[in-house]
Amino acid sequence: MSTIVLSNPLGAHWTAGRHGQAEGEAGIRATHAAGLTIVEVAALPGQAQPLRAALEAGFGMTLGDGQPAHSAENAVCTGPGHYLLVGHDVQAVKAAVGDLAMAVDQSSGRVRVSIDGPAVADLLAKACPLDLRAWPIGGAQASHFLHIACAYYRRSEHGFDLYFGRSFAASAAQWLLDAGAEFGVEIG
């Protein structure tokens, strides 16, 4: 199967290096995972629990009772019986879910930006309506970033993965650079 990699979904301003406030430690560190494999799976009616069991058996992940809080780094819960499976082979995912769920390759449809750093909470406070105190590490949230639909995964205290639709990613990235300028943004 051929692979098409489009160059930069985050726009011309998203370049490696320091942006905004240039003194001291960067408040925000950001990376974009290019060429990442992302498969969206959605359980057919009544199949959410068997789907979780199949994913756990096939990929060794722990998905709990299907709540967003019970996600995995590579299985981000975006709705009831809905997951973004990240970094797994597309055919392996389709084989694992069988006829329990629809599985669609979204590798070129979704963009993941990971942010970390001491000012991440202050940055998210401008864009995201969620209460970070009620958001466990290892938990996902389907919500919005500004007006843009966004799936979040919390890696650590200050570390978050943001999944945008590709055609919204440049807008989100531009805003992230503007809003993060006061903290300093280091793009790796």
Added chain:
Amino acid sequence: MLIPCPHCGLRPSEEFTPKGLAEAPRPVIGGADLPEDATWQDYLHTRTNRAGDTDEYFHHALGCRSWVVVHRNTLTHEVYGATMASEFWAQKNQQPEQETGQ
């Protein structure tokens, strides 16, 4: 207004699209069961606009994409709770409205 999505937890109403009362099933369209004009007239235009407790559809469009039924009071804006639409109709022992003829 905050809406307690059964899947996502407490979320701002801006994430939801209101979709009207969950008490008036959409008339079946298509086949031999075309609704009477008067039935459509009632469904489309004759609304009670109730002042008080209501059950309303909301689509969690900027979230988990679930259809939920929100139980709230249109006078006080108090939100009592929310139920997945499928569970709401199962509890009522009725079929959900048919989405056909799009």
